[in-house]
Every structure is written in structure tokens, then in C-alpha cells.
Amino acid sequence: MADDLDAVLTQLVVQSPADLQRLVGLIRTTCGDTLSLTPLPAQTPVSAPESDAEKVVAEFAEQFSVDVSAISDRQREALTGALGAASFAAVIQMFFADFLPRVRNGLEVLGLPVGWVPEAPMWDPGIDAGDMLFNQLLPGVARLRSLDPVTTEVVRLRGAVAHNCRLCKSLRESKALDAGGSESMYDDIEHFESSELLSDAHKAALRYADALIWSPARISPAVASGVREHFSQEQARELTLDVMRNASNKIAVSLKADQARVADGTERYLIDEDGQTVFA
Structure with missing residues (x-):
């Protein structure tokens, strides 16, 4: 690996x-x-x-x-x-x-x-x-492709809210939308445990993301088991690194430099083959 x-x-x-x-x-x-x-x-x-x-x-x-x-x-x-x-x-x-x-x-x-x-x-x-x-x-990290785009985006949006990054919350990744992501699904992230739109794999990924963000020294065996159940080792590693990549928004948030690019609604973007963000 x-x-x-x-x-x-x-x-x-x-x-x-x-x-x-x-x-x-x-x-x-x-x-x-x-x-x-x-x-x-x-x-x-x-x-x-x-x-x-x-x-x-x-x-x-x-x-x-x-x-x-x-x-x-x-x-x-x-x-x-x-x-x-x-x-x-x-x-x-x-x-x-x-x-x-x-x-x-x-x-x-x-x-x-x-x-x-x-x-x-x-x-x-x-x-x-x-x-x-x-x-x-x-x-x-953005060039890694073992995870499906919807899982990647669901985890990113969870981190965006956790760190209250205004820019991150306003963005929607195009490949995830094309693969079945939707605003209804994304709205469910806030109460994902009871969601019928998010899969068991999504929920396992979100529990792990929450643990890395809020209690990284106390990641429970159940949370770890959920990741191992739904994801390969390669995917689990990518998931971990994705949470870190998303958390780079903490740099902008800490300096109050996280202003959204749009005044209302959301903006589409995609990650190109070089791992760079390209806005629609």
C-alpha cells in the first residue's frame, strides 16, 4: 500500500x-x-x-x-x-x-x-x-480513485459542516452528482443514522469521519469494524486520507478566508486527473 x-x-x-x-x-x-x-x-x-x-x-x-x-x-x-x-x-x-x-x-x-x-x-x-x-x-490524495465519488462527496460534506467552511458547504462535485448524489441525500448527512437514502457503507464512512474529526484518540472498535466491513484496505486508507484532505479547509476557516464563491445556492466543480479542483 x-x-x-x-x-x-x-x-x-x-x-x-x-x-x-x-x-x-x-x-x-x-x-x-x-x-x-x-x-x-x-x-x-x-x-x-x-x-x-x-x-x-x-x-x-x-x-x-x-x-x-x-x-x-x-x-x-x-x-x-x-x-x-x-x-x-x-x-x-x-x-x-x-x-x-x-x-x-x-x-x-x-x-x-x-x-x-x-x-x-x-x-x-x-x-x-x-x-x-x-x-x-x-x-x-485527490487523485486516489478506489472510493466511489458519492462516498467521497458525502464524507467531504460532513467535514465541511464540522469545520463550518462556507466555501466547502457551497460546492457540489459533478461526478458525485452524476453517480447518484442529490440534495435530498446530502440533506440527510446531518442525521445520517436514520437516513434511508444513505447506504450502510456511507454511514460507516461517516461514523469514521466523525471519529477522526471529533474523537481521534477514541475511535471505537465498532467504528473500525464498520469501515473494515464495507471497504477494502485500499479504500479505507483513501477514506482516512480524504478526511485529512477535506480538513485542510481548517487553514482557511481559521484565518476567516473561507468565503463562498457564490452568494446563493451551490456551485459545481470536479477534480481533474491531476487532482486539481476545476470549477464549472
């Missing part, structure tokens, strides 16, 4: 920008502790903030992990006031620190291999984390 995405994930673990090295250590500790998961390793481990600026970053990172939609204007202003132009880079680091431990634990609970967190990392200060995220990781 190893592929180029494992190599990308490894690079994201070992990237250690010199100008943010201490903050990366603080962010990784904060997010891991907040989630009750093992933090990503860091070249400069930091157990607690030691300055007012670091306290601001730690508070923002904690809220980023707990519920990104609840980040306040005060917290945003404090972050940009403390970090200035480095704020966006710091938030990207929060996404890695927040979601890679979730993915690692989800895969382990499902009995799937995790070979991308090295025991003795060779730290690399030259990796461009933003480029890796937007040009390699996210498109790479």
Missing part, C-alpha cells in the same frame, strides 16, 4: 524550517496533547510556551485542534500581531501537527501500515511546507 503519498507524508514530518523551528516544536506538542495523541516528533521539542507570542500561538493551535470554527477575531488578530507575515506558515504547520497524528491513529486502529513517521528523523530545513501541502499532498 506504500506509494508516493507515504514519501510526501514523511517529508512533512521531517520538514523543519529554521525560522519556525521552535514554533513547530511548540505547535506539535500543543496539538498532540490537545488531541490526546502522540505528537509528531520535532527537531526542537517545546513542552510549553515561554513568551507572550508563544502563548498566542499555543492558544490558537489548541483551538485549531478542538474546533476551528470557534476561533475568534481576537485570536486571529493576536496571531497576526505576534507573527506578522509568518502567520500563514504557522497555520500550515498547525494543520500538519493537528491532522497527521489523527491519520496515523486512524490507520493504526484499522490495522493499516504507517511507515511515514521515522523513528530517527533526518530533519530537513529546505522543504517548502506550503508547496508540499498544496502541490503534492492535497492533489495526490
